[in-house]
Amino acid sequence: MKIQLKDGSVRKYENLVSIFEVAKELSEGLARVACAGEVDGNIVDLRYILSKDCTLSILTFEDENGKLAFRHTTSHILAQAVKRLYPNTKLAIGPAIKDGFYYDFDFENTFTMEDLEVVESEMKKIVKENFEIHRFTLNRADAIAFMQERGEKYKVELIEDLPEDEEISFYKQGEFVDLCAGPHLLSTKNVKAFKLTSVAGAYWRGSEKNKMLTRIYGTSFAKNSELEDYLTRIEEAKKRDHRKLGKELGLFTIMDEGPGFPFFLPKGMTLKNLLIDYWRKLHEREGYVEISTPIMLNRELWETSGHWDHYKDNMYTTKIDGEDFAIKPMNCPGGMLVYKSVPHSYKELPIRMGELGLVHRHEKSGALHGLMRVRCFTQDDAHIYMTKEQITDEIKGVVRLIDEVYSKFGFKYHVELSTKPENSIGSDEDWEIATAGLKRALDELQMNYVINEGDGAFYGPKIDFHLEDSIGRTWQCGTIQLDFQLPLRFEAEYIGADGEKHRPIMIHRVVFGSIERFIGILIEHYAGKFPVWLAPVQIKILPISEKFSAYSKDVLMKFKEKGIRCEMDERDEKIGYKIREAQLEKVPYMIILGEKEAQSGMFSVRSREQGDIGALSFESVIEHIESDK
RNA sequence: GCCGACGUGGCUCAAUGGCAGAGCAGCUCACUUGUAAUGAGCAGGUUAUCGGUUCAAAUCCGAUCGUCGGCUCCA
Numbered sequence: 001m002k003i004q005l006k007d008g009s010v011r012k013y014e015n016l017v018s019i020f021e022v023a024k025e026l027s028e029g030l031a032r033v034a035c036a037g038e039v040d041g042n043i044v045d046l047r048y049i050l051s052k053d054c055t056l057s058i059l060t061f062e063d064e065n066g067k068l069a070f071r072h073t074t075s076h077i078l079a080q081a082v083k084r085l086y087p088n089t090k091l092a093i094g095p096a097i098k099d100g101f102y103y104d105f106d107f108e109n110t111f112t113m114e115d116l117e118v119v120e121s122e123m124k125k126i127v128k129e130n131f132e133i134h135r136f137t138l139n140r141a142d143a144i145a146f147m148q149e150r151g152e153k154y155k156v157e158l159i160e161d162l163p164e165d166e167e168i169s170f171y172k173q174g175e176f177v178d179l180c181a182g183p184h185l186l187s188t189k190n191v192k193a194f195k196l197t198s199v200a201g202a203y204w205r206g207s208e209k210n211k212m213l214t215r216i217y218g219t220s221f222a223k224n225s226e227l228e229d230y231l232t233r234i235e236e237a238k239k240r241d242h243r244k245l246g247k248e249l250g251l252f253t254i255m256d257e258g259p260g261f262p263f264f265l266p267k268g269m270t271l272k273n274l275l276i277d278y279w280r281k282l283h284e285r286e287g288y289v290e291i292s293t294p295i296m297l298n299r300e301l302w303e304t305s306g307h308w309d310h311y312k313d314n315m316y317t318t319k320i321d322g323e324d325f326a327i328k329p330m331n332c333p334g335g336m337l338v339y340k341s342v343p344h345s346y347k348e349l350p351i352r353m354g355e356l357g358l359v360h361r362h363e364k365s366g367a368l369h370g371l372m373r374v375r376c377f378t379q380d381d382a383h384i385y386m387t388k389e390q391i392t393d394e395i396k397g398v399v400r401l402i403d404e405v406y407s408k409f410g411f412k413y414h415v416e417l418s419t420k421p422e423n424s425i426g427s428d429e430d431w432e433i434a435t436a437g438l439k440r441a442l443d444e445l446q447m448n449y450v451i452n453e454g455d456g457a458f459y460g461p462k463i464d465f466h467l468e469d470s471i472g473r474t475w476q477c478g479t480i481q482l483d484f485q486l487p488l489r490f491e492a493e494y495i496g497a498d499g500e501k502h503r504p505i506m507i508h509r510v511v512f513g514s515i516e517r518f519i520g521i522l523i524e525h526y527a528g529k530f531p532v533w534l535a536p537v538q539i540k541i542l543p544i545s546e547k548f549s550a551y552s553k554d555v556l557m558k559f560k561e562k563g564i565r566c567e568m569d570e571r572d573e574k575i576g577y578k579i580r581e582a583q584l585e586k587v588p589y590m591i592i593l594g595e596k597e598a599q600s601g602m603f604s605v606r607s608r609e610q611g612d613i614g615a616l617s618f619e620s621v622i623e624h625i626e627s628d629k
Numbered sequence: 630g631c632c633g634a635c636g637u638g639g640c641u642c643a644a645u646g647g648c649a650g651a652g653c654a655g656c657u658c659a660c661u662u663g664u665a666a667u668g669a670g671c672a673g674g675u676u677a678u679c680g681g682u683u684c685a686a687a688u689c690c691g692a693u694c695g696u697c698g699g700c701u702c703c704a
Contacts, residue, residue, distance in 0.1 A: 200699030201632025208701050256695050364630050513704045545661045580665035
């Protein structure tokens with residue numbers, strides 16, 4: 001690695017540790033150095049902070065740590081501005097996050113969007129004041145005393161949770177000091193481009209039981225142009241929001257009369273049915289059978305399953321002839337009854353039993369979000385009953401299936417493995433077998449995954465598949481959950497080779513997750529331009545004028561006979577107008593029919609992506625459509 | 630549920646205490662159309678709901694419902 005310093009001299013170093021050496025050298029061992037330099041041919045703005053304990057931070061905005069530092073420093077400036085304007089405010093925490101930062105405050109009075117502008121101006125002042133940022137450390141007792149003296153009770157609580165023998169680090173800029181591990185920029189003036197974006201509530205330490213604090217979100221970049229780019233990108237992404245496109249394309253709607261209960265419109269229903277057709281074919285191939293269980297079952301069942309005790313707040317209940325009933329929030333108990341309705345032999349296992357089940361859950365009003373988070377949705381559920389020995393193979397089969405489906409749509413996804421939580425039930429041995437089984441399956445398939453320690457369901461560990469929406473929020477879609485509890489509660493059995501009764505292992509799994517959520521993600525993923533096989537309307541026929549209406553109808557029928565989803569726009573409008581509308585509807589193909597076409601028998605075809613693609617015969621249009629399966 | 634913002638014809642938005650408006654969509658008429666908007670006319674509103682302040686409320690205040698951005702929870 002070569003570094004060219006500002007004075008023009010060039011130094012060569014082996015690795016990043018060597019950069020630390022040059023910094024120390026230039027600063028005579030104990031100082032802060034900033035230099036613009038060249039690393040491997042790229043000019044970068046290198047900034048270092050060398051502290052007493054010789055920790056080194058490399059701060060270039062191109063680098064993830066550098067972004068964190070920019071944003072973290074901006075978050076300190078935010079806190080400094082808030083303390084200046086509202087001195088009695090208590091500070092909580094203020095980390096850098098993906099795309100920005102936030103800071104949580106305990107304000108004396110309510111803080112609103114209008115106050116945000118005032119704070120932003122104060123922040124600009126602080127940047128101008130050009131405070132150097134210094135790091136210092138205290139031992140634990142002194143650190144606690146220091147924050148107590150300042151009345152920062154949240155900070156005191158944070159320090160109390162830190163290891164006893166650790167030196168506690170602080171960062172100081174002007175009159176402002178904050179408990180912080182760093183790293184930070186050299187000076188407040190290095191913050192060039194920032195913007196406060198929103199005000200939100202957030203519970204102290206993320207717990208509903210604690211006080212709700214005021215969280216201020218913002219973002220910060222090295223250059224103004226980068227901030228502009230970022231804001232433009234967000235605006236662009238919002239254009240593909242599934243709620244907006246869902247309305248524009250006539251796919252679905254959610255009305256005030258049913259908060260969280262989506263209505264599917266004709267085109268959305270076509271899309272949904274196409275996904276279901278695809279799902280059925282795939283599952284038949286994979287050896288699944290399909291069942292359907294009632295939407296409402298009696299209290300006794302939900303008591304057996306444990307839902308009545310553990311999930312009642314999320315269930316809609318009613319009485320029938322004086323007896324309590326609940327609308328199903330999950331399909332498994334009903335499925336369990338189906339399994340139990342006849343005796344099973346080990347020879348039948350694994351049994352893969354699918355159900356496209358409509359479930360209802362009373363989600364908190366604030367959690368609702370378009371199709372992504374609703375109160376009734378269709379799970380593409382399946383339960384697999386099997387022996388312990390079959391765990392790994394079955395999991396592998398499901399993981400492969402999920403990967404096949406997501407790949408078909410071109411989704412990037414990430415996988416999380418969640419392990420035994422605090423409130424778990426069942427023996428440690430079972431948990432170990434189950435977790436190891438999930439792990440082995442993922443490892444054997446060479447999947448990348450992160451482990452979510454303690455985040456499993458209380459009845460078993462799980463693998464979750466997460467997909468991203470248009471502005472980078474991730475949504476859990478596919479999941480595979482191992483369950484020992486339900487077979488136990490329902491006393492599910494199979495007869496083994498030894499003639500004895502055994503308890504099967506059960507997995508719950510979904511591929512789409514919920515069809516509603518999956519459609520939401522699909523809309524955003526394709527920005528409404530569905531591939532031909534999924535497009536609610538594949539061809540739109542546009543007659544030049546009313547004279548060609550009859551001919552166009554014949555053509556329409558010919559395509560319909562081939563099973564192609566086809567519409568015709570026979571309104572008394574100019575062709576340019578009809579094309580514009582069809583384009584805005586994002587129909588993959590348009591066929592324009594007039595004198596020329598009626599004579600030649602060829603069709604003038606326009607594609608959504610390429611515009612006019614010339615004259616095609618009926619057969620070659622069909623080919624175009626089919627090649628996109 | 631909690632914190633903040635918002636709610637005006639089907640849609641997108643205007644009207645900052647003084648006559649509720651525009652564009653698109655819809656309907657009618659004329660034009661009979663050749664690759665992203667033909668023209669003219671008509672109709673469409675209890676300004677989310679309920680209550681209050683005021684000579685006067687879309688506008689100010691309160692409550693309720695809903696939506697949006699977060700938190701918690703979750704497919």
